[in-house]
Amino acid sequence: MEPFAKLTSKVVVLSQANIDTDQIIPARFLTTTTREGLGDLAFYDWRYEDDGSAKPEAILNRIDPSEHRILLGGPNFACGSSREHAPWALLDYGFRAIISTEIADIFTSNALKNGLLPIVVSQDVWDDLAQNQDQPVSIDLENNQIQRGNAAPVGFKVEAFARQCMLDGVDTLGWLLAKDTQIAAFETTRNDTAPQRTAP
């Protein structure tokens, strides 16, 4: 995972409410067994016609993803399924941060594990960013602040541990694996309610 410290970028606004994971990546593309190359499938039905030709009017086909690393999404962003394909697709498309007034739980957890930063802001801040979408926005994870132009910086919260992992660019599996002694102790001392299983 790529470390995340500071990011300054233009913003893409997708303002509708409840942009669900089926919009972000339709279920018919979930038969993949890898996590690569999903950026082309991000918002597929918003971007492509049935015959696979690109819709020229679709905003995500008009911008240069390398210059637009921040997605400003409508409320209840990424609700729906637990598919990690959603953050994979958004990252592969080019996004590094999502800003919304409300972001779904499972998506938040999935996004953080992949280096995609979900940021929840108040409606006022959201409106301000949307109204000034031509101005670049700076996200400073070290100081938990967003800044636009000369406007006063706005603070945001990210769960402390996930934040540290993002800053360091480390994934959490290594941290969990290091808890092996505690896990083993738990397994031997707990009052076990495990399912009674026959050998596989």
Next chain:
Amino acid sequence: MSNTQPQTLYEKVWQRHVVVAETQSTPGVMYVDLHLVHEVTSPQAFAELDARGLKVRRPDRTFATLDHSTPTLPSGPDGKLPYVTEQARKQVETLEANTKRHGIELAGWDSDQRGVVHVMGPELGLTQPGMTVVCGDSHTATHGAFGALAFGIGTSEVGYTLATQCLIQRKAKTLRVTVNGQLQNGVSGKDVALAIIATIGFGGGTGYVIEYAGEAIRSLDMEGRMTLCNMSIEAGARAGMIAPDEKTIEWLRGRRFAPADYEAAARDWLSLASDEGAVFDKEVTLDGAQIRPMATWGTTPDAAIPVGEAAPQPQSESDAKALAYMGFTAGQATTSEKVDVVFVGSCTNGRLSDMRITASVLKGRKVADGVRMLVVPGSEAVRKQAEAEGLHTIVTAAGAEWRIPGCSMCIAMNGDVVGEGQLCVSTSNRNFEGRQGKGARTILASPATAAASAIAGHLATAEEIA
């Protein structure tokens, strides 16, 4: 006298699974009792394990099935299963190989225990009260009907669980939804679920674990409770739970993985109920007697109204867009629109009681001209029992299709799709744009309402066609 604070059901289950307690700067480490695995969200997790040279820590606490990308039609004359694409076949074969290599039991094609993951788990008694249950699927909350703490995880977490049998978690807030009073005849767990989501809103449960309580909830049978907990995620909640009671104990008794000392386990399970005086972060109360058969008019599950009521005036741009997508007009009853497809199945409503109610509505009747109806049992066990009761002949005699178990039109990734622009009354859990196929328009409803709509050719309750 105990000096401990009164605890909620969630807090009790949570506390039993803390391996390392959370601090300000680090989340807690939570032990996972049961990890259910399916073909869609696991391949990248197994690949990660392989890349790091890791083993599955507890294959005996892991159980896999094939359900999402699997065809629901039998093999053709060439003996080959009709997968929608080669990639779907490969995905299934990848799970077959991964489970074999890691010694994980798979209810595969040759098993009479295969089923949609959240139908299969409880059926085998894998799911038990007080457990933590996770699966790479957002409807894992289903298992909360047994008083388990069950929630959906992403693929990275599937990998963590395979490798360490643990997850990093922060404690959630608690929300108690109390449904008082008696439910009217013909009102099912699905109607209760839709009524609750319409009340708290499609994000209203974000950050919370819901406990469902009250007389109306207690009156639901285990299958109705599973349907209700299943849809907790549609209110944004991490999980939904119901305290174990006598119904829970009777339902699990004798199942394949039920504990050997069942009475001792049962006593323990009954102690999980929220203590008197336990405090919830938020409380919502509904009157169960007011709930009627529900159906959705929009493209989010909270857009639910009693069947027959007019679609509401849009309150926002999103509402207006949803109405336009569905082809409904504000102020017009959604029952006037012709239905093209009816789907009965999924982990929400693919259980035996759902098959029975569907057959009871279809019995001696015909599916309306121009309506395609699919009935897909949630598991091989459901299929077997339904067929033993002759339900499949009632379904086919009515002109509907009786299929092989799988997720089918719930997620429409196996080739069972609703055509562009078609209107489908579905017993599944999501009515998002394109969920059942590109441009598909979905109305969520109970099995009774779905079956009645198939007969009527438009959205209707079972009472109306009786």
